[in-house]
Amino acid sequence: MWNRIWLYVYFTWFHPMLKWVLRRATGKCELLRICCNSYTKTGHKTKDIENALKTSKLRTFQRMVVDDDLNISEAIKYTMSIKDISPKIYPEFSSTLKASLRQISGYSSLVRDIEALKKEKYSSANQSHEKSLQKLWDLMMPNTKLDQRITKQWGELGFQGDDPATDFRGMGILGLDNLVFFAENYNGEARQTMIHSQHPTLWYSYAIVGINLTSLVYDLLKDGLLREHFYYTITGEPAIYHFHRIYCQVFTEFDRFWFAEKPKSVMEFGSVRDKFEKKVVGLLMKNDNAILHNNYTGMS
């Protein structure tokens, strides 16, 4: 309650006043101050620019944060004219703002692209979906041939029944793409994780848990919790590839977490998953990227 009142007072009174005083004192607007400041990490700069845009009184600035198809050069032109910034006096302004806007609007574009993959339902009539599914099998089970398309063998990969088509549910093709990316780019880790999942007492279903983790990472993205992580770790726009990579890290981390928790059975999945999510969110909020550690950054 007090917290909300304080935030209200801060944003409607103190913050604009502070901006006004600083503008008078330095002769620079907020965006210009941020862009001319020498930050230790570029991600911080982007974060500050994002906040400045979000709290701006101008709709056009607010929209720059959520626009998933932002025309960046137009946005820079607009900013420089409205804020009256001379390129001769501040030559670095436009390039700095450009770098940050690419990160900021790139995130919104990524949300849009990931959403589209999630909405694409798995269809057995779609040849590319079918190929992808076969590919998943071949990568995960290089020594066993899949006898036929509909078979109990899918159970070995951790699907529910004899046809994985019904298991992707609300995660659509995104769920399958995540699993294939993990199997293709970190084959050793993926197969190791699958072997772990077949533990006699602590077993879980590899593919089904994988699809549940797609849902978890999707929620993180949608809630904007990956924004800062991307600002600090990627120059330019984040791509679908980066989403997949976080997924792989989250999956490996979940596997570790699951065995450390020693659940009585797979029926405890829900509570372990929730606990795991809290941990990941906590680390992302603290901006401590330990959980998304660097095991995977070696890959390019």
Added chain:
Amino acid sequence: MPYFLDLLRKLKHKHQRELRVLLLGLDNAGKTTILKSLSKEGHENISPTRGFNIKSLKNKEWNLNVWDIGGQRKIRPYWRNYFENTDVLIYVVDSSDRTRFEETGEELNELLEEEKLQRVPVLVFANKQDLVGAASASDLSDGDALNLQSIRDRPWQIQACSALSGEGLEDGLTWVVKTINSKK
């Protein structure tokens, strides 16, 4: 669902009663979607259930604690851990998947033979009526696979529904509450 809520309010009980409802059925029958639909949540983000979900559907007098338990064959052995003190069993069938009618019938009949579920009223939701080719509720109840007509030891009901549109769910729950009310 105004009618269902009215009915709940009319019930005589002064104190809120806890009811334990078990939601079972094969994988991909639509159990979680039904639960989400009943609690007015979106169902765009569902993944297959590992373990279980619990939701409380509350009003003044009743608190339905609905246990939605994963339906995959591999986790069906765990179903029995949740049988104790069940007031009502809701069994969900994918009416469009004819290839699995036999399997779903076998599971249901096994459940009905469980000692801990003796005399527990059973509501069968004939789900996915929105799909072309879905079997009707009467086809299912008269067919050999489910064999509902032979149930003699408990109240039972089959209700056609679509978890996606929400159609039929309210009628099903209305039956549940009525049945329990007449029992107590």
